[in-house]
Amino acid sequence: MARDQVDLLVDARWLLPMEPAGEVLERHSVAVRAGRICALLSWQEADERFEARERLRLERHALIPGLVNLHTHAAMTLLRGLADDLPLMEWLQEHIWPAEMRFVTPEFVHDGTLLACAEMIQGGITCFNDMYFFPEAAARAVIKAGMRATLGMIVVDFPTPYAADPDDYLSKGLALRDQHRANALLSFCMAPHAPYTVSDKSFEKMLTYAEQIQVPIHVHLHETEEEIRESLRQHGVRPLERLRRLGLLGPGLVAVHMVHLTAEEMELTAHANASVAHCPSSNLKLASGFAPIAQLVERGVNVGLGTDGAASNNRLDLFQEMRTAALLAKAVSGRADALPAHRALEMATLNGARALGLDKAIGSLVPGKRADMVAVDLGPLELSPCYDPRSHLVYAAGREHVSHVWVEGRPLLQDRQFTTLDAKELAARASRWGRRIADARADIRPGGN
Template identity: 50%
Template sequence: MTNPQAPQTCDLLIEAGFVVPVEPHGVVLEDHAVAVDGGVILAVLPIAEARARYAPKETVSRPDAALIPGLVNAHTHNPMTLLRGVADDLPLKVWLQQHIWPIEAAVISPAFVEDGVTLAIAELLRGGVTCVNENYFFPDVQAATYRRHGFRARIGLPVIDFPTAWAKSDDEYFDKAGEVHDQWRGDPLVATAFAPHAPYTVNDANFERVRMLADQLDLPVHLHLHETAQEVAQSIDEHGQRPIARLDRLGLINDRLIAVHMTQLTEAEIHLCAERGVSVVHCPESNLKLASGFCPACALARAGVTLAIGTDGVASNNDLDMFGETRTAAILAKTVADDAAALDAFAALRAATLGGAKAIGFDHIVGTIEAGKQADLACVDLSALETQPLHHVVSQLVYATGRHQVGDVWIAGRHKLRERVLVDMDAAGIVANARQWRERIAAVRTS
């Protein structure tokens, strides 16, 4: 008689009341476990079977929780956490040109970027976010900070038509972009993208240069596009065509493009994006707060466009709460489409996970809970009275759950948040540092 096969060792077994893998779509697995080894998901299977098959070094049991893929914040300016609330209740151009840019000109530095990103990482982890698509200056500092904290990110390489603390000329922007890309090529957590700011701040020659280099280096292009009616009108006045038509003329409307905001779209533009493989990042709360307009999220998704969700920067949101953002996206989509079935709970959660991963080119490693992918996971406690009774897990996650219910987070199998406590981050020190920046920024604003 042969002995039963010995259990397979692994680093971690996470047992949850519910596992929401996102792929297959619409599935919720009750009383399932996820086995992890070397940062990679080995299997998703019933708890009893997992206990028989695996001998884990650590078991985390969360019977009242839903385990979901880590949320992907597909558009953000995380150093701007330090500008939270400095210029609220203003339209985009006034907010940006008369307040944000002058403050940034006075305070932006490598230290500002490092400290802002660190504050953001702490906030993101406490909200179940494990990956961001970043767009700001000093990408070298951003990349090093994300890597040091073991956080997954695609870092934008900025291109803009005027001098900043990061670069003084067109050539310097592109030279530095190449250096940062070369430094982080092949890193397991940090990758890069070109980040030309917007059609109204980047000229044709620089857009053409971005397109050529993106093709050569196989990089995405992360861009604010059709954010406001004013942007569209300005483009017609200056270029004789709408921004999307202009970018199409320059060869940028393709499957590398991560188009952010997209509140001003014709039906023809929606279908063009679908045909060319453009991804769209929906930032509903920033658009609402700045009165920028409404992204036709449902129409884009139904046309076949990859739809992702982002918070935008804290200076215009004013938080990095992807649970709140996803709820707003789902509810707003129904009003915009005049259809209560638009962007249902499963579709909204998909946009906040796999949609974001696809948009930024990370879907081969994250965005779902399945064997072979990186163990970027978030555990959400659903036992609180605010999420009871529990009739439908995903509806509860999208429409009733708050980020304060995120208990545990892992990135590449490493515990980053354990029972609401940040692992290897000094929360009190981060808060104290943010207060120092408040005083420095206040001094700039009153000078």
């Protein structure tokens, strides 16, 4: 009897499909045809049913869906380590924003985003939700890398090298979306930066567009206590209530950070079916606080994981975020079972896809979905023995154990080697930018020329 033809068969020691929740399949294969998963089946069944153009046997690996980085500023890899150990607003106003005004150009964004793509691919991230200037340059980098991305149509209420005013930001973002609507790897969202940088008028305009073109709204929210105090002073209400009154609190909202929340605000978020992008390492590094993730999850809020930008983390590493999120949830709630490993994995995969409206395409390994997959080697000495791959992926393994990455069945990383990017070229670009930025900062320091 003739066997069905497929493009790719990946045989893994463990397969974690994410749907049903917590399931682990042993010695199973994923069959891929035309970029989509067409079957999950045992090794023996795969032998009997399929003839594959390419077959990969991974005897000691876990195969998982590609990780989804729900919040980052990819191009800021070029500002990594520029100004550390500072409070958020001092870090932004005195260091990051001035550096951006001076250096951020399409070339900066392209090179910084390409560097970020490389780091994320090496760490098993196949999709990221970005918020930054010159998104057209980011799009070029994403296409070159072969990744999947949701690009933010960013708006702030002040001029930058990218745009002159809110209408200019919007028109440029919408034009970019129209240009790339046919690209299955690119999607878009409205990206008002934060309540303290965006006016009511701009929020209302972005909501209108978001509803018309059916895209999420991606915004920093309740990150610091200072942000809340300033909102009370200027608007008479806390930021979440301000957005609720403007109509933004709904299923399309991706609220980033959500550190400082009352019980009522958590209930409102849950009732609205909004999503939260939890960035534990950034929150810790900027001393923003501890987000009440266990309480949000208990209320049914969809929580995904983000790295934030490399300038405030300083890693684009979702393995680190999974582990940190799980440990923090336990410590903050006082319950060891507050965020078990399989839930942390869901936050890094299916929940992130759901927040971006991409869960029908990615986020789990089920027939019909796109073949965005990651193989993690659980065989090294430091990971032996392995009783539960879910536990190992969250508490023991790291991005250095990622061996293979596919997006729509196309390999981006094979045996830890890039297939679409040139590591030496990227390192050279990063080095050039580093020298340029360091020299310019030296010139403006006391005693400089």
